[in-house]
Amino acid sequence: MNDHTAKDLDDENLDATIQYVTIYISDQLFGLPISRVHDVFVPESMTRVPLSRPEVAGVLNLRGRIVTAIDMRRRLGLKPLQDVENLMAIGIEFKEESYGLIIDSVGEVLDLSESSKEAVPSNLDPRWAEIAAGVHRLDNNLMVILDVDRVLGDMVEKINVAA
Amino acid sequence: MDDLLREFIEETNESLDVVDVELVKFEQEPNNAQILDNIFRLVHTIKGTCGFLGLPRLESLAHAAETLMGKFRDGAPVTEESVSIILKSLDRIKEIMSELEATESEPAGSDEDLIDHLDRLAGIGKYAGQGGVAAAPAAEDAVAESPAQEESAAGDSAQEEQPAEVYQVLERELKEGEVSLDDLERAFREADGPDGFDVEANAKQAAEEAVAAAAAQKRSGAKPVAKKETPKPQAKKEPEAKAAADKETKSVANQSIRVNVETLEHLMTMVSELVLTRNQLLEIVRRHEDSEFKVPLQRLSNVTVELQEGVMKTRMQPIGNAWQKLPRIVRDLANDLGKQIDLVMVGQDTELDRQVLELIKDPLTHMVRNSADHGLEMPDERVAMGKPAKGTVKLSAYHEGGHIIIDIEDDGRGLNTEKIKEKILKNELATEAELEKMTEQQINKFIFAAGFSTAEKVTNVSGRGVGMDVVRNNIEVIGGSVDLKSTAGKGSVFSIKIPLTLAIVSSLLVEASGDRFAIPQLSVVELVRVQNNSEHKIERIKDTPVLRLRNKLLPLIHLSNLLGIEEKRDEELELDDNGFIVVMQVGPQIFGVVVDAVFHTEEIVVKPMASMLRHLTLFSGNTILGDGSVIMILDPNGVAQAFGSHVGTDMSQEVEEQEKASLPEEENNKVSLLIFRAGSAEPKAVPLSLVTRLEEFEISKIEYSNGRDMVQYRGNLMPLVQVNDFVQRRTEGSQPMLVFSDAGRSMGLVVDEIVDIVDEHLDIEVSSEMPGILGTAVIKGKATEIIDVGHFLPQAFEDWFHRKELDEEALVKKLLFVDDSSFFRNMLGPVLKAAGYQVTICSSAKDGLAVLERDPGYEIIVSDIEMPEMTGFEFCEAVRRNPAIRDIPIIALSSLCTPQAIERGRQAGFNDYVAKFDRPGLIASLKEQNVELGVAA
Secondary structure, three states: OOOOHHHHHHHHOOOOEEEEEEEEEOOEEEEEEHHHEEEEEOOOOOEOOOOOOOOEEEEEEEOOEEEEEEEHHHHOOOOOOOOOOOOEEEEEEEOOEEEEEEEOEEEEEEEEEHHHEEOOOOOOOHHHHOOEEEEEEOOOOEEEEEOHHHHHHHHHHHHHHHO | OOHHHHHHHHHHHHHHHHHHHHHHHHHHOOOOHHHHHHHHHHHHHHHHHHHHHOOHHHHHHHHHHHHHHHHHHOOOOOOHHHHHHHHHHHHHHHHHHHHHHHHOOOOOOOOHHHHHHHHHHHOOHHHOOOOOOOOOOHHHHHHHHOOOOOOOOOOOHHHHHOHHHHHHHHHHHHOOOOOOHHHHHHHHHHOOOOOOOOHHHHHHHHHHHHHHHHHHHHHHOOOOOOOOOOOOHHHHOOHHHHHHHHHHHHHHHHHOOOOOHHHHHHHHHHHHHHHHHHHHHHHHHHHOOOOOOHHHHHHHHHHHHHHHHHHHHHHEEEOHHHHOOHHHHHHHHHHHHOOOEEEEEEOOOOEEEHHHHHHHHHHHHHHHHHHHHHHOOOHHHHHHOOOOOOEEEEEEEEEEOOEEEEEEEEOOOOOOHHHHHHHHHHOOOOOHHHHHHOOHHHHHHHHHOOOOOOOOOOOOOOOOOOOHHHHHHHHHHOOOEEEEEEEOOOEEEEEEEEEOOOOEEEEEEEEEOOEEEEEEHHHEEEEEEEOOOOOOOEEEEOOEEEEEEOOEEEEEEEHHHHOOOOOOOOHHHHHHOOEEEEEEEEOOEEEEEEEOEEEEEEEEEOEOOOOOOOOOOOEEEEEEOOOOOEEEEEOHHHHHHHHOOOOOOOHHHHHHHHHHHHOHHHHOOEEEEEEEEOOOOOEEEEEHHHOOEEEEEEHHHOEEEOOEEEEEEOOEEEEEEEOOOOOOOOOOOEEEEEEEEEOOEEEEEEOOEEEEEEEEEOOEEEEOOOOOEEEEEEEOOEEEEEEOHHHHHHHHOOOOOOOHHHHOOOOOEEEEEEOOOHHHHHHHHHHHHHOOEEEEEEOOHHHHHHHHHHOOOOOEEEEEOOOOOOOHHHHHHHHHHOOOOOOOOEEEEEOOOOHHHHHHHHHHOOOEEEEOOOHHHHHHHHHHHHHHHHHHO
């Protein structure tokens, strides 16, 4: 991702730290570079979009903007959460459009050194591997770095191929 | 750019457009002094302004044109030549203007050619005294030669070019007297043009010009106060007229201003946002009954409505603006083609949004050209047909229920359906058989198809590669539609239907399966309430719902089905409930969309969809409603497409096909069956998808070898198997047979007769003990035996199911097969067994889970997708959740093999997705899973 300036920078300077917003999707800890996170909101009154890809949870109104919500559990091939009351969403801008990634819950913000980042394990489920940018070993947990551009980019591409 | 210059350019361009139109009119009515006055004024204004801004080239050209027109006013005959040369001069002026706009200075060059021509026709300059009107006063000549001459005698007409003086006069005179319009008119009448050469007459003329100029300003609309070019010094001598001119200038200036379009657009966007916010506030207040916000919000709401209307109004322009250039185009066209064309325009004042106006300008021009070029015949042809030599192209515009209809009508030859047919065939747009079934109007509509132009030779008028398909596209882009009617020999009518505005769409809100959707009103014709016992009830032909509406059959589809929101298994019940049918029309296509509920109409602001959703052709956009929720806007064109593009052929069949396409889940239980007879009169059936092909072999080709019948088939020997011993072996002619192939081997199943192929729900009601027969089902109203192909395959090749590659996996593997359909359980069970598995069959996902609970030792699971209670997807997800059995590979088996379904299956955790009936695919997939297992283990 060349347009990912933060990452380019880190390649040169491995000691740099990046701030990650941590999120939980089905008990797995993920991290999103804070620079990509525009909003954290509670998805309300979502409108389903018939015939859309199953990952598209629907569209919703976020302060006058129409946001396309992506069900991250489906995106990762996980079963949908039963308790739909307490969902959270991360607002992302991608190619000048607003998207909301629907997740289980939001954790904290962590400062992590790039040097402690490790590559994605080769035996990871391909569905996960394709949207993971790396793994951080935390004290009591592993945090998978979510590559936002691939999460959304792959979906748009697939549609274009299909169409 | 200099403000003055910019203003001049804008204004002059406007004036020139008007002059174009007026001149063409004038040519037709040479005696209409009013038109001439109009033109004269406009040209004069241009000339005056040029002088002021120091644009000599423009000025001299305008002046020469003006002079010639002055001659007309004096009674010189209006010839085509003179009008043409004036038009040419105007074109030249336009050219110079565009250059001026780009470079801010007059381009170098000479207009001597045109001026010379103009002068010759006017009989002035060096042509003085030769022909023309022998009224070339020396004074005028002087004007032409030295327009910027300093003011000298008050009576010198050259004085009118004195700007500084003018300015002062204007300022001073502003405070003076009042002159009514009547006086102004009188001034016109009195100043009848120069009939003598004396100073006074000149002054008179100049005064008239001053008035004319002022009037011209009034016509051209907005004009700030600081007029430089208008009233001339002569006003001193004719204070009355001059005062009138001043007054006009002042009042017009106070009434209108020029506003940048962008400013308006921005205003419009902001108002749209305001409307949305207002809607939201209203919704909140509605929830809190006695809120103190209520009254002020009501006021805010009213103000918003007025503001919205006001801003909309600023964007509205008469459609005549889009027609302005047409008279000129038609005139030039008539000259080029040698035709006589009368352009009639009705309803120029009909207003519509300027954005829409811009977008239809080009399609309209193209269609008018088309009508004039292709539609109208040559004069002699017309006369021979008993029509007036002069053809008519009529443009009319009018409002109709929130839309604008524009008709382009000609009284020409009408469309040549035969030629269109040829073209259709040549371009392979339809087959001859299809054409046979179509009405003339349907065939004619092919001119809107891509890449279509019937003009045999390319003229400079049409046939430049942009055909009617471009026109149609342009119109559809703005949510409009185009239709045509043509009568051979009588002419054709093109009807364009477009929305008034694009920014705000009036939409009908409906509900289907609990979700709300917006349908643009433009395409909604009417709403029909459906009740079981009312006159409007849904009837069906086979399973296709239709509605009798005023003696016509309207094809129906339920919105939920169209959008695939819900499986309406028992559609009957669903549809017969009280519901609404939204009758929609897109172009010529009319259809009904059944919805669960209809709410109100709402003015909605269309927002484009995210790129991830843009592939959905059924939606044109989305928007935020008053309650803050997002709603999807249906695209009527997309819906119409889902219904199929051919209308009127066989509606019910078409709808059925469409429903099939859009509702694959409804077809779950429908199977294509091949019906044949073998050995008895009762029909027998086999799923068509199992059959590789149908063949007939000459009896003589059947050979007997190794104790059985064989034929040479595609270079191999194919053994023949009889369904039973009663099959009649023919002695001559040919023998029909069903060929089943698998992995390079083929078997021929000999039958008596192949009867039919049908789509039917397969429900085996009586199962069979007889080998080779799965059971009996009712197909086409007849009890039909369903053949078990698995029984016959080993008869041809004993090792069919026990081939080497399978034997390698000699271990008997435990396989769980879940399917709710007894037919498939019966058919695939043996197939799986034959493939070397120990098969446990379950009739539901729940049973399957229970079996797995008891014995997690299964090595592979094959599951149907569409099952009641628990679908295959859910089943698969349940298996994946259970750590004890999560690693068992699962193969999905479904009649629904769309990419979406496969994707869905992948997500649910299926290892593979195989179409039902794809037996080789299933076997291959099973093998593959085994291999994978082997590697993993």
